[in-house]
Amino acid sequence: MNALAATSRNFRQAARLLGLDSKLQKSLLIPLREIKVECTIPKDDGSLATFVGFRVQHDNSRGPMKGGIRYHPEVDPDEVNALAQLMTWKTAVAAVPYGGAKGGIGCTPGELSRSELERLTRVFTQKIHDLIGTNTDVPAPDMGTNAQTMAWILDEYSKFHGHSPAVVTGKPIDLGGSLGRDAATGRGVMYATEALLTEHAESISGSTFVIQGLGNVGSWAAKLIHQKGGKIVAVGDVTGAIRNKSGIDIPALMKHRSEGGSLKDFYGAEVMEAAELLVHECDVLVPCALGGVLNRENAAEVKARFIIEGANHPTDTEADEILAKKGVIVLPDIYANSGGVVVSYFEWVQNIQGFMWDEEKVNRELQKYMKNAFQNIKDMCKSQNCNLRMGAFTLGVNRVAKATLLRGWEA
Ligand SMILES: NC(=O)C1=CN([C@@H]2O[C@H](COP(=O)(O)OP(=O)(O)OC[C@H]3O[C@@H](n4cnc5c(N)ncnc54)[C@H](OP(=O)(O)O)[C@@H]3O)[C@@H](O)[C@H]2O)C=CC1
Numbered sequence: 001m002n003a004l005a006a007t008s009r010n011f012r013q014a015a016r017l018l019g020l021d022s023k024l025q026k027s028l029l030i031p032l033r034e035i036k037v038e039c040t041i042p043k044d045d046g047s048l049a050t051f052v053g054f055r056v057q058h059d060n061s062r063g064p065m066k067g068g069i070r071y072h073p074e075v076d077p078d079e080v081n082a083l084a085q086l087m088t089w090k091t092a093v094a095a096v097p098y099g100g101a102k103g104g105i106g107c108t109p110g111e112l113s114r115s116e117l118e119r120l121t122r123v124f125t126q127k128i129h130d131l132i133g134t135n136t137d138v139p140a141p142d143m144g145t146n147a148q149t150m151a152w153i154l155d156e157y158s159k160f161h162g163h164s165p166a167v168v169t170g171k172p173i174d175l176g177g178s179l180g181r182d183a184a185t186g187r188g189v190m191y192a193t194e195a196l197l198t199e200h201a202e203s204i205s206g207s208t209f210v211i212q213g214l215g216n217v218g219s220w221a222a223k224l225i226h227q228k229g230g231k232i233v234a235v236g237d238v239t240g241a242i243r244n245k246s247g248i249d250i251p252a253l254m255k256h257r258s259e260g261g262s263l264k265d266f267y268g269a270e271v272m273e274a275a276e277l278l279v280h281e282c283d284v285l286v287p288c289a290l291g292g293v294l295n296r297e298n299a300a301e302v303k304a305r306f307i308i309e310g311a312n313h314p315t316d317t318e319a320d321e322i323l324a325k326k327g328v329i330v331l332p333d334i335y336a337n338s339g340g341v342v343v344s345y346f347e348w349v350q351n352i353q354g355f356m357w358d359e360e361k362v363n364r365e366l367q368k369y370m371k372n373a374f375q376n377i378k379d380m381c382k383s384q385n386c387n388l389r390m391g392a393f394t395l396g397v398n399r400v401a402k403a404t405l406l407r408g409w410e411a
């Protein structure tokens with residue numbers, strides 16, 4: 001079952017629990033708009049390269065559509081569609097006034113030079129500029145994109161529409177980005193982990209962790225979990241995985257990577273099989289890379305008692321069922337990684353206000369949103385007698401359904 005089928009299945013299950021009318025279900029499931037554009041750029045050597053870009057705008061009943069743009073070779077229409085739908089439920093769970101969208105370009109960013117990436121981003125923006133906007137659809141970074149990508153989108157968009165800082169979030173601070181946005185998804189993962197462990201009378205400082213992915217989300221989650229006293233016993237990225245049962249010195253590892261070092265030559269840990277990472281002994285597993293990494297091949301072997309979904313859709317449907325039978329508690333993506341979009345919302349608000357918050361306020365407000373959403377999910381789990389994923393889905397779907405019904409359909 002691909003990501004779209006799995007996400008739609010979770011939606012239908014939530015809609016059934018909520019007793020939503022089948023016509024409303026259909027209206028909520030089908031995306032508002034799917035955009036597919038051809039992006040041809042001259043490469044540095046003068047040859048031409050053509051890429052396909054996507055933006056799926058899933059739902060806008062609660063506000064402007066919101067979601068990241070991914071640069072990755074596996075980007076395809078179904079995946080972008082699933083991720084856009086997840087954004088609709090995520091913004092509703094987080095209680096930020098947005099709908100959901102997601103974009104992507106099928107490319108391998110590591111194989112493109114900085115100027116090729118800039119040209120590609122500008123061409124993509126030219127193709128979609130009249131369909132995004134501060135009050136319609138606000139992109140942000142995702143896998144393979146970052147603050148620089150957002151700066152190029154802002155610049156290109158502003159050529160058509162005038163200076164519009166609130167058209168993208170996750171921007172560099174010097175261009176109106178928010179303090180704390182870079183760390184926000186990882187910080188949200190840490191707050192979510194804290195909330196779940198406290199609920200089970202456990203703590204970050206008393207737990208061992210395995211983290212997959214050391215990009216924006218994984219590296220911040222690792223730093224902040226380490227700061228809270230969590231023992232990170234194994235980590236992995238696209239090049240492989242390393243472990244140290246006494247705990248990896250995360251600041252030393254980050255310094256090593258920032259100086260160009262790779263995981264396998266880090267002195268403070270031993271190299272392990274990458275395939276073993278997700279089934280390594282630990283209390284808490286935090287996937288922060290690709291979708292579908294927990295599946296029927298490895299779910300039965302997972303040793304963790306808790307999974308915090310830093311990535312989007314890291315657990316496929318079969319794995320979800322296997323993990324549930326094993327008693328593994330899964331904190332779902334649409335809550336666990338919502339810190340990014342929550343602080344994106346703060347960034348958008350600051351841009352509209354023309355006022356900058358200090359970082360302490362950003363982090364304090366983020367913690368409040370994460371705590372409230374966790375409480376709301378728990379309440380839903382109780383009233384619907386369901387697990388955390390269904391608790392989050394019913395919470396999100398219910399809020400979107402209510403907004404849709406209130407707006408009505410009169411022409
Ligand atoms: N950025 C954000 O604000 C948000 C991101 N997310 C989700 O979090 C996940 C990660 O996003 P983000 O951190 O931004 O992306 P990045 O591109 O910053 O980092 C991705 C990380 O995943 C690693 N990786 C890629 N492929 C593999 C693989 N096959 N096996 C192991 N590791 C791999 C990369 O390795 P290497 O370092 O070697 O390249 C990198 O460390 C995605 O699912 C994204 O949708 C969710 C909410 C918000």
Ligand SMILES: O=C(O)CCC(=O)C(=O)O
Pocket residue numbers: 066067068069090138139140141142169170312337338340341342344
């Ligand atoms: O910050 C945002 O607007 C969206 C981040 C995102 O793409 C996600 O939460 O998956």
